[in-house]
Amino acid sequence: MSDSNKDKNVQVLLVDDERHFREILAKRLVQRGITTLEASGGEDALKLLEKNAIDVIVLDVKMPGMNGIETLRLVKEKYPSIEVIMLTGHASTRDGVDGIKSGAFDYLTKPVEFEQLLRKIRQAEHKIRRSEAAKKEAEFREHIKQKMAINERLVALGTIAAGVAHEINNPLAIIKDAAGWVKQILAKPEMVDIPRKADFEKALDRIDSSTDRARRITQQLLQVVKTQSSEAVDPANMKEVDLRKLVGECIALVELEASYKKINISLETSGETPIVQTDPYQLAQVLLNLLTNAIQATGEGGRICVAVHASQKQAEVTIQDTGCGIPKEHLDKIFEPFFSTKTAGEGTGMGLYISRNIVSKLGGKMTVESQPGKGTAFIISLPL
Template identity: 35%
Template structure:
């Protein structure tokens, strides 16, 4: 992983003990080396910055002099989605004396950092506004942890909801399936009796042949619909088990098929799925968590295909293990991004459209199984993720 190079600001070393320390020099040293960016602005109009501490270069990549020179620098670098809330309430600082905001601020490299901004109004001896003093603190890590925790809580809630819905749907689906099976048996018997006890003319007048064929078709479609509902219920049950900690022997193809069923609405009318399943032995695994791995990879593949496309799933046996390759013909991944796809919070999606945690979580689950996951991609041609798993994984 590459690290950015910054020209870190250093201050002169404090004076030797035998020499009196310059209070202003000491204050400058403290301000320049505090984690927060200290700044001041005029208390009106565009709140033009009049001072910015030197550590702005380390945190944001801007030199203080360029921030002070541009009268609109602060406003122009706040994320457009966050700016209206700040602008609409900023004037309250004159009545309240201080304000605090959390917003995204654009770094010199184009990335946005979450910042906590604490502003305080300074007045002169007569009470007139003199300046606004602020401190900007990078809280990106905290925000990302909050987002991760929120997602985990949401996933747990959704899992509980899915389990409850699956249980409630299972009961009516069970007896309706049984009733339709019995109804089909009754219909077959009735049609057979009518066919042997009535004349050809009576059957013609009653449109007997159409009724017989249409009844069979209606029952067939109803049974197919119930099978689809049953598949959805099974997918919900699998999803609710995504956080399970029970190791078990499972059929990898059943896990893949369940995942595809859960994503049916995303795939329909857009993507053709080609399944090339090899012969695989049962796998010792956390089935619900592997479902989550394949779901995250498939979702990335779906989102990488802008219109119509193909996803190919290939499975096969390996020495002491199995492999699953999920390949799409979507937009592909840029070479500069390929090495970071498994990093936490890394995403190429627009701000607010993705957490950057899907592949990171998939990577962690595969590692927990003692396996590995790899990716190859070519921009404009597509991407292939390959998951390698041992047959009898030991909990890690």
């Protein structure tokens, strides 16, 4: 639950046709710090819901006109996140059961015991806040996933473009040289009288200027890719980040995935409180990449230990797994773009390349230690 949710006051709508009962109850709720609106029936309630953000409805079942169950169904259809507590007559708990079947949070029988109602309201509020938090987390996860996928594709495209530009530069240089060489020969005295000499010269000039143009294009392309990948971090995104908290949030995001393979992820912290000045989204991307790699490399029932350690000068995050390890001959290749030992659907080979770029943009370093067959540790260190 975030702080803003804790501070947010629960808004209750009390729906009952007995005015006296309703007014007394509303007064007592307000006395206990609960913002309470009143409605005398179902139609009235639905009208109020259009203009007010209500969290919990306390709804009488027996009302003239639209009864409680009908009102409940309409409310749940239009506002599924609102929780409804039904109030039923003493001898008609059946109504309560019907209510729950139609989506009510719970029911109480009249006469209402005030403290019990208050507890129910608090429970309903708690349920709402929990599902709000879960929704936020799912959104954050989706956002990061999308960002990662787009970023990986962009960097991959840029890397290909840079490679192509680089490769094309060599033949272009050869063409330009060769054209220059032919032009020099044409300039020799013995060539003075050859037929259509001027046409040849014109053609050579066109080859020369066209290769220049092609080279300018490849150079611009290289420049764009270079400035993109070495781009300084956007200062607007830099924030004071509690590294321990960020690591914890990233672990929570991959826990479900790990649970499919019965992998246990632990978090250990030591030293000072690791507050780093950094871009939390980019750093989360790095951590998620490393955690995902660790999960993919680790077999059923394995372990991943994440440790955050901070000293005066730097903070270190170690992600250690009990996975397959990395053979020695791969160790210096894994940070290269497109290096992957996974199938096309599972890996792009861009994760570590991007991650290392991000870490160095943030002023830190990323290293790896691995024992084939035993496991791997990736270590990120960031200046404090």
